[in-house]
Amino acid sequence: MAVNETNTAVKSQENTHQNTLTFEDQVIKKIAGIAANEIKGILSMSGGFMSGLTDRFCSTEDITKGINAEVGEKQVALDLKVIVEYGKNVPAIFSETVNNVKNQFTR
Known part of the structure; x- marks a missing residue:
């Protein structure tokens, strides 16, 4: 009888x-950056003061520039700062960007 109780306890621990699956903030930012760069009308991503200094001294482009990400257990919050081409429909570009970023994570 003691053997059966032990087996039950082991099985119960295995089932629980x-x-x-977790993602680092940097990975999420890269995926969002690639998705945003695919949108026509977005000229570039806009970083802050430090990003501007880095751009002047480094020749490599940072795909995560202008993107902030907060990754939770069940959701992600993204802030994208973009420079949009003059005369383009900003609400349409916003909507297309949101849809493209969402699609990258639901594939």
Whole structure:
């Protein structure tokens, strides 16, 4: 009888173990940056003061420039700062960007 109780306890512990999948903020920012750069009408991503200094001294382009990400357990919050081409429909570009970023994460 003691053997059966031990086996039950081991099986119960195995069933309660859950795997989790997590993403680093930097990975999310890169995916969002690539998705935003695919949108016609977005000229570039806009970083802050430090990003501007970095651009002057470094020749490599940072795909995450102008993007902030907060990654939670079940959701992600993104802030994208972009420079839009003059005369373009900003609400349409915003909507297209949101849809393209969402699609990158739901593939």
